[in-house]
Amino acid sequence: MPQLENIEAIEKRLWNAADTLRANSNYASNEYFMPVMGLVFLRHAYSRYLAVKDEIEANLPTRGGEKRALTKEDFGKKSAIFLQPETQFDYLVDLKDSDDRAKAIINAMESIEEDYESLRGTLPKKEYRELDNEILGQLLRALNPEELKKVDGDVFGRIYEYFLTQFADQKAHDGGEFFTPVSLVSLIANALEPKQGTLLDPACGSGGMFVQSARFVEKLHENPSDKLSFYGLEKNSTTINLAKMNLAVHGLVGDIKKAITYYEDPHNLHKKADFVMANPPFNVDEIDADKIKNDPRLHFGLPGVNKKGKVSNGNYIWISYFYSYLTKQGRAGFVMSSQASSAGKGEAKVRQKIIETGHVDIMIAIRSNFFYTRTVPCELWFFNKA
Numbered sequence: 001m002p003q004l005e006n007i008e009a010i011e012k013r014l015w016n017a018a019d020t021l022r023a024n025s026n027y028a029s030n031e032y033f034m035p036v037m038g039l040v041f042l043r044h045a046y047s048r049y050l051a052v053k054d055e056i057e058a059n060l061p062t063r064g065g066e067k068r069a070l071t072k073e074d075f076g077k078k079s080a081i082f083l084q085p086e087t088q089f090d091y092l093v094d095l096k097d098s099d100d101r102a103k104a105i106i107n108a109m110e111s112i113e114e115d116y117e118s119l120r121g122t123l124p125k126k127e128y129r130e131l132d133n134e135i136l137g138q139l140l141r142a143l144n145p146e147e148l149k150k151v152d153g154d155v156f157g158r159i160y161e162y163f164l165t166q167f168a169d170q171k172a173h174d175g176g177e178f179f180t181p182v183s184l185v186s187l188i189a190n191a192l193e194p195k196q197g198t199l200l201d202p203a204c205g206s207g208g209m210f211v212q213s214a215r216f217v218e219k220l221h222e223n224p225s226d227k228l229s230f231y232g233l234e235k236n237s238t239t240i241n242l243a244k245m246n247l248a249v250h251g252l253v254g255d256i257k258k259a260i261t262y263y264e265d266p267h268n269l270h271k272k273a274d275f276v277m278a279n280p281p282f283n284v285d286e287i288d289a290d291k292i293k294n295d296p297r298l299h300f301g302l303p304g305v306n307k308k309g310k311v312s313n314g315n316y317i318w319i320s321y322f323y324s325y326l327t328k329q330g331r332a333g334f335v336m337s338s339q340a341s342s343a344g345k346g347e348a349k350v351r352q353k354i355i356e357t358g359h360v361d362i363m364i365a366i367r368s369n370f371f372y373t374r375t376v377p378c379e380l381w382f383f384n385k386a
Contacts, residue, residue, distance in 0.1 A: 010147060011162040017142035018163075033167050035131060036139070037242065038124035042108060043143045044160045044249045045081045046089035052078040072115055077223065079214070079251030087111045093140045101136040102128040118253050122241045160249065164206055164242075180205060180279040180335065184366070184380070185212045188277055188333035191362065191382055195220065196227045197274030200325055202261045203318075204232030207243030209277040211250050230254030231269060233261045262287050262317060270296055273325040275332065282337035282378070284314035292317065297324040300353040304346025315340040316350045323354065323383055331361075332383040338365070341379060359383045 022032045056074045060067040072082035085091060087108040095101050109123040128136065161182050189212040201209045210232070214224035230247065232254055234240045240256050247254050257266045261280075289305040292298065300323075303316035311317060315337055322332045340347070341363065354360060361384035368377040 007158060010145065011159055014143060014145070014159060015163065015166050018139060019166075031127075031130075034124040034238065034241075035127040037163060037167070037245070038109065038127070039105070039139060039143055040160055040163050041123070041245045041249055042087070042092070042105075043089050045083060045087075045112075048080040048249065048251070049075065049083045049088070052080050076225065076251055079218070079224070081112065081248060081251065082115060084111050084115070089140075089144060093144045095137070095140075097134065097137060101133050101140070102131065105136070116248060119244060119248050122244045124241075160246070161208075180208050182208065182212070184279075184335065185209055185277075186215075187364075188335075188380060188382075189213045189216045191380075192275055192277065192331050192333045194228060194275045194277075194331075195222075198229045198231065198269070198272060199275040199277065200231045200233075200267065200269050200273040201278050202233045202276070202321060202325070203278045203280040204234050204243055204256060205239055205279065207232065207246040207254070207256070209279075210243075210247055210252060210254055213275070213277065214250060214252055225252060230256075231267045231273075232256035233259045233264075233267070235260050261321065262314070263291050265297065269325050271324065271327060274327055274330050276322045276325050276330070276383075277333050278318070278322060279335040280318040282315065282376070283339065285310055285312060287311040287314050287317060297321045299324050300350045302346065303350045312345075313339075313343065313347060315343070316347050319354065319381070320350065323357075323359070326383065326385050329386045330383075331386065332381075334381055335366075336379050336381050338377045338379050357385075359385045 018036055022036075052075065053070075056070065056078065057067070060070070060074075062068075070082065075082040086104070092101070092104055092108065095104055105128045106125045109125050113120045113123055131139075165181070185208045188209070192213075194213045194216060199210065199213055201207075204210070210230045213228060213230075217224040217227050230252065232243060234243060234256060235258065237258060240258055243254070243256050255267065259266050285306070287310060289302060289309055289311050292311070293302060298317070298320050300316075300320050302311060303320075304312040306312050318334075319336065319340065322334055326332055340351070343351070360381070362380070362382040364380040366378045366380065
């Protein structure tokens with residue numbers, strides 16, 4: 001069987017195993033979500049650790065005939081996380097039924113948080129106390145099949161994304177809005193070509209835009225941590241944790257702040273971002289017009305206000321904000337409701353002003369039912385101010 005088909009079969013088998021365990025427990029999918037993603041995070045981190053460990057050890061300097069110890073800096077240069085022995089997945093899988101697996105997993109999470117400041121307070125911990133010791137053992141073993149050790153490449157990166165996809169399909173967290181299909185994110189990243197600079201996602205969800213941008217840089221044989229600075233905004237605390245986990249497991253660090261982007265700009269990146277990538281909520285009609293009417297990010301004015309003092313549709317608030325964040329040479333790529341390209345009244349006036357800048361570069365139509373949580377068709381918009 002070709003490797004891709006084999007990986008797809010593994011993904012489905014792992015998901016089915018995890019979902020079967022959930023079905024045989026007392027937990028709903030939203031309660032099972034973070035503990036499972038925490039273990040997938042550990043397994044993915046271990047996969048990346050093993051992939052680069054031998055190469056790092058082979059190139060370690062020696063002194064007095066002995067090589068120095070491995071450090072987290074060594075692994076950071078290879079877009080991986082350094083793992084202490086008790087945090088490594090094989091150690092957790094080998095625990096016996098008489099061992100306290102929840103305690104061991106919590107200790108592993110705390111050890112990683114101690115080594116990586118960006119993850120402190122982020123990884124799931126107390127949730128494992130709610131899972132039966134035997135269920136935890138079965139889940140650990142299910143996520144560590146022997147065949148995974150025989151395939152090449154970032155296989156568990158795919159599996160991590162697959163699990164995010166499946167949980168989004170179940171709307172296990174935040175209605176599934178935290179996740180954008182990888183194919184769309186990859187298309188945006190490859191169209192923008194973010195080779196170097198400041199990258200902002202004002203509605204960052206689980207951080208997929210950052211990861212795909214980093215992959216673009218890696219294909220150029222460069223270290224994304226040296227080339228890109230990631231900044232994100234997200235309103236949901238659990239989703240922020242997911243994004244930080246997603247970044248960390250790829251050896252990346254980003255500054256992600258909790259904020260309602262309509263009203264807040266904590267990064268102060270107005271006219272300072274080289275790249276903007278986003279998949280914002282569509283057709284929001286609850287934005288307080290009075291709170292944003294003087295916002296410097298509204299270069300083209302309000303798109304329209306209803307009788308309740310709310311912005312009639314938030315699509316052009318997002319579009320205006322994305323444009324406003326860009327430097328004079330900046331580029332943006334984002335997902336948008338297809339309604340935005342034909343909306344009338346105040347939205348049409350804003351759209352005309354944007355088109356007249358000459359900076360609308362590409363628009364791509366995406367069919368309906370492409371997203372797990374949206375049935376309506378959408379479009380990809382690209383700005384290029386260069």
